[in-house]
Amino acid sequence: MGALPIPIASAESAVNRSLHRRTLASTVLLAVTAAVIPAALSPSTAQAAARSAPAALFAPAAALPAPDSARAAALPGPNSARAAASDTRVDVDVRAGLATVGSGALGVNHAIWDSQLGTPAVADLLKDAGVRMLRYPGGSYADIYHWRDHTAPGGYVAPDTDFDTFMAGARRTGAEPMIIANYGTGTAQEAADWVRYANITKGYAARYWTIGNENYGNGHYGSAWEADDHADKSPKEYAATVVAYAQAMKAVDPTIKIGAVLTMPGNWPDAIVGTGDQGSWNQEVLTRAGSVIDFVDVHWYPGGSSAAETLTKSSQIQDAAFLLRRQIDSYAGTNAGRITISMTETNVDVGRNTQPGALFLADVYSGLLAQGVFTVHWWNVHNGLGTVSTVAGQTDYNDFGLLSSGNCNADNTVCQPPLNTPFAPYYALKLMGQFARPGDRFVGAGTDNALIGSHAVRRANGDLAVLLINKDPDAARTVALNYHGFTPAAGAPTVASFVNGADEITTSTAGSALSLPPYSISLVTLRSANPVAAPPTPARPTVTATDRTATISWPSAGGGLKYEVYSQSNGLAAQLGETTSTSLPVRNLEPGKRYTVNVVARDGSGRASAASPPLTFVTGTPADAPCTVKFRDTNDWGNGYVGSIDITNNTASGLTGWTLTFGWPTTWQSLNSGWNATWTADGRTVRVTSDAALAAGGSTNVGFVGNYSGPNVLPEVFTLNGKVCRSE
Structure with missing residues (x-):
């Protein structure tokens, strides 16, 4: 057939992109290992070698990974050599519930x-x-x-x-x-x-x-x-x-x-x-x-x-x-x-x-x-x-x-x-x-390798599907898969794969190894070992938060249940607490931090429900802080902006010099220049230093030009001479 016509031109701007120019114009060992119970509230991405499972290739993890210091070396076990062969770790946590797949997804x-x-x-x-x-x-x-x-x-x-x-x-x-x-x-x-x-x-x-x-x-x-x-x-x-x-x-x-x-x-x-x-x-x-x-x-x-x-x-x-x-x-x-x-x-x-x-x-x-x-x-x-x-x-x-x-x-x-x-x-x-079928529920999945994408869904019947994406055009990857809150059934999982240059999806079962070649997509589907009736899924919780505390609340999912509240980090769920009530006070939070939480119900037999729909909230900054910062984006041009910061000394004593510190929320933000003080940047940390006096109750203004190449999440938390300020 002849060439299709060119639609109306559509280009957002010379600055960012010229869009809508719609011119018609190797084997990877998949070792599934058990993890160590965490000592920290919010775990970092799992990176160390993990305990191998002696009974089966697809075995559950016991809990969240331990802090990095506790995972510096491979743990011993009969299959530790197999676990050590992996160069990438992927964790899947069904307690970190995300969105449900809709009918028209x-x-x-x-x-x-x-x-x-x-x-x-x-x-x-x-x-x-x-x-x-x-x-x-x-x-x-x-x-x-x-x-x-x-x-x-x-x-x-x-x-x-x-x-x-x-x-x-x-x-x-x-x-x-x-x-x-x-x-x-x-x-x-x-x-x-x-x-x-x-x-x-x-x-x-x-x-x-x-x-x-x-x-x-x-x-x-x-x-x-x-x-x-x-x-x-x-x-x-x-x-x-x-x-x-x-x-x-x-x-x-x-x-x-x-x-x-x-x-x-x-x-x-x-x-x-x-x-x-x-x-x-x-x-x-x-x-x-x-x-x-x-x-x-x-x-x-x-x-x-x-x-x-x-x-x-x-x-x-x-x-x-x-x-x-x-x-x-x-x-x-x-x-x-x-x-x-x-x-x-x-x-x-x-x-x-x-x-x-x-x-x-x-x-x-x-x-x-x-x-x-x-x-x-x-x-x-x-x-x-x-x-x-x-x-x-x-x-x-x-x-x-x-x-x-x-x-x-x-x-x-x-x-x-x-x-x-x-x-x-x-x-x-x-x-x-x-x-991702209608009714499936996305759950947490995280990886320690930027070239491996990982996503997971939980089926309505309890089964689990994990999508692994190798973005490396040249090298295969070895992946250790770890499950949290899920126990696979015995038997080999089904694997569907699409590799570079193929003209079809291939389907097989995984034995002791799964192929993740360069530039490939693999879908691993596992049956649940516990396809039994579970407690009802709790509804999406609500929150009342301050700078360091939050009260998480939710409707009752039925009588005789215990509720566990989890916070998500890097695809994993860290337990914040448990209760037989329908609310939980949480302390020791960080000011100005974004949290995503889920609630899981557990009955007297120990059976766990699916995680509630997620709730995301940001903690505030202290109302009685010794300083106040008012941050404004005063002029934006799509990949950069002028930031204005008003700083107020709320104490009864003057300052003879001061340092304001804040961090970029993302890796695609950076400092271009600043004025009215000395500006320095070290990675994602920005310091604004001045020898000028700041009187009791007095205010001063500083400004900067910032760059960004993605969603421009503005800083939420500022410290003045090491003290957290109230943000307005």
Whole structure:
């Protein structure tokens, strides 16, 4: 077939990325070992060799790893040589509960310029991959698309890609739709009529409707790729229009869910305040439209100049999700907790059709779903030939699609594989379909090797699935797997793998060894040795916290139960305490620190429930501190900002000199320059020193320029001459 057309250009900014240039253009020993009971509350990542299990390869760990000092050498045991052969440790802890996989978790985009949209062949391939949500009509085209006459003025519309054809394909796939209503060139009435046609006339029961696509790219912040006929391009106008759309659309069908477009924290134009605005895009939209929306929709193209750099970006997910959730809770008003998060576009810049894209997909889908994002979508099903290169020894067509478009370049010297041939990311998505099934629950998984990604889910029947991703293009890895709160059944586990250059997923059983070759994804599935009825799962707890204490509370899960409260760290759960009550006071916490906790119920027979849904909170700073710090981001440009710090001496004595100390919360933040004092940085620690006097009750101001290349989590804790300050 001929080349697919190029969608409307979409580029966030020259500073950060040029996105949406959607040019159609060895054997690894898996030793499972027992661990030592911890002496510390919050364990560090397990790094030392562990006690080997003499009875079986897949044996449970007794508890959390001990502190590093207690694990400096391999512990003795009959199989210690096998454990010592590992170079990477992975811990899986079912007591560190994360999000539950929803019915539409695995998604992908469909576009009206794709002539294969909705065909039986494509629908069946997507069904086989476990896709359960399809987005329509496709990215920036959504803001020029008119559903009634199936036109997109200024863009190409392929034959047989109308809404009914899309829905037929979605139904054959077994996927529900995610529909983008036209904000850029449409009206609220047009969107309401679409809801009426879809759900009243045709009975499609289409639940999810997003208002527009990347509407911050309408020129308000300088870059303009998104069509927008509104005279006012501000987030204030977008929010007001979202309210009008939501009211009109829900008047037709009050059961639908309305989504508003936000930007991913750390991505342009996050934190930028446009001319005439009172806040950033996200702040303005949430403040003005938060009461009418049901979810927010974000995209993430993290970029990277190399495959290796791109594959590090998954480490940003937890912070980005935390910041986005904090924005929602801070700005969306009463009952903001009802608002969920969708990620409807993601992809890579290097290795889009080869193994880097596959590894990225598996790692990022897992990371986002574990953090409670209810659906994640790859861009795109088909996209077309781009600039051809060789990546990791394989031909990469620079095609955003999961499936080959079968097209050639202008002089027919380079052609893609036959139409609908799956690319490597398709097989990663298919493994995700086997791994993260609706109703499964993500649980904690951590590794001491940055080149090994690890994720885990607990099935409803108690079984466990572990996804291991080797991001090293050259070397195999030996992995010691350790389980906490889980006992595998006897017998060999099932292993499904996808390796670099393969055109299929292979399935086997693991004996004494499991292959994790370079650039590979492996899914290990283990039966539970205790598939018996357990106590009910406790509900998500709540918290009342100060700077060093917290009271964790939860509803009763039934009579005669004991409750254990755990704090998560690096994928592991450290017990904070236990009680027969429905609340637990916790002491000796750190000021300004982020904690994620779960509650587990245990009955009189010792059987444990699944962990409660997680609660994340940040402790405060001391109200009676000898100093106060007011920190502000006063000017932000997307990868850097000006920080202003007001320091107040709350004591009755003056200071003849002072040192303010704080730490960057992430590794991708750094100091550029500072003023009004002497600024030094040592790793993630920043010191601000002055010989000037600071009188009793007096204040001074210092400032700096900071850089960031990911979610910009602002510092929470400051000390003045070694004393923790109150933060405002």
